Amino acid sequence: MRMAGEEPTSIWMQPEAHERSGPGRRPGYSREQITRTAVQIADAEGVEAATMRRIAGELGTGAMSLYRYVPRRDDLFDLMIDLAMSEIELPDGPSGDWRGDLTLLARQTRAAGLRHPWLIALLTSRPTLGPNLLRVHEFALSAFNGTGLDIDDITGFVGMLNDYVHSAIRREIGWLEEARRTGLDPERWKRDYMGPYVRQVVESGAFPLFNRSVLDSRTAHLAPEERFRHGLDRILDAIAALIPSLCPR
């Protein structure tokens, strides 16, 4: 029997009911199948298109059927995040080359963030701790194992890296997603929507350093991947400069 006041807890502690042995009808779907469908819709049309009705429709069933597998829509977001994070392929342990390990992780994360343009937004809007996020986080922490760093320092550095990677991906996606959301094509959005305002701001001359960052940037015309790598290297340089065991000259 299902109690009325269902106690809320993390989705990761509510295993789904498949592989039962008792009586009752067998489930026709699965969390993974539902999550995969939601991810496909969100990839193609944005996360706001992945509604319960739409996901169910794609599966050929009714919206309320999904609630046999997922308590709330928010939990489905957590499952989507974890499914996307599961695509990040990493070696079992650190190689000893912390820069190389973290560069690999950053590139994998960027790839996942671009494949699933909703991933970073969901990740920063929800305090989720799915198994794959834990796996990836553990790898990041482990890359610093052996450098003689304090666990608090390690956590701080991993945070710095995560922050950079996430905001770099957001920058790379940002305008594209906003254009999709408003229904304009990206070129037109940049030219007609944000363009005139930025131009007005620049021409007003009120913010000279902002102007220089827009007009005099030498990295602005790099390919996105190179720009990402460049910024990443600067963060890694900053971290290296603070690791005592490396003893910079």
Next chain:
Amino acid sequence: MRMAGEEPTSIWMQPEAHERSGPGRRPGYSREQITRTAVQIADAEGVEAATMRRIAGELGTGAMSLYRYVPRRDDLFDLMIDLAMSEIELPDGPSGDWRGDLTLLARQTRAAGLRHPWLIALLTSRPTLGPNLLRVHEFALSAFNGTGLDIDDITGFVGMLNDYVHSAIRREIGWLEEARRTGLDPERWKRDYMGPYVRQVVESGAFPLFNRSVLDSRTAHLAPEERFRHGLDRILDAIAALIPSLCPR
């Protein structure tokens, strides 16, 4: 006459119609008044409570009246962000002590982020460039003026700082907001909702470094403000280590 296919453009380029001289009824409200009301509601009950109907109700009018002042709800978000950013008080120009200037900015930003728990979430979810965000951003850039840094490097450092400040605020708010959203009180949320899952993860021993970061942290028991300052100082250290003109020992 209002055309059917209203061309979309930034809210900052569509001045509101008050201070007219032609015929027609005088407006009874204003963008600022509406925005201020929205902010009050969002502060008290979360941004999702600041619906058009609710804001209008608070003002004693109908929901559709607001659309004479704000084209879309999303634009109201931009106005809310800018109003919150306007509370960040800064000197007119940099003092010459870049560390001091950026520390001041970080503390002001934290204060605004805690006063308006929705601010950071909106800020990272929308590529907005309101006048007050520009003002604050310009101040951050200007703090590095005179250090002999490249504009790209300055932009990168300001980005690092922003990333830290934002994610530190998110961490500080995160659980509190999630608890409010789900309607549980914060203590109960931490104990009954996330607590058991984290405990299970920790006890499984599958992620030893994650465990150390949870159990062996020495900064975990600091007061929030001190923790913020500590992390901020580490970022500033990292930046200082990369500024050639400072020539670290």
Next chain:
DNA sequence: TCCAATTCGCGTACGCCGTACGTGAATGGA
């Protein structure tokens, strides 16, 4: 084999949301 127990699929319904549209009231210039 038959039945009681249990679970699933899902239709219906409720109360929200953003906002398109149209109408009537207010306003100031000619």
Next chain:
DNA sequence: TCCATTCACGTACGGCGTACGCGAATTGGA
């Protein structure tokens, strides 16, 4: 005074998450 213009806002539409309940399916035990 008359009229073009602008405002306030009631009504309505389509869509959302999801509470609830019922018939169908499936099983273990009698």
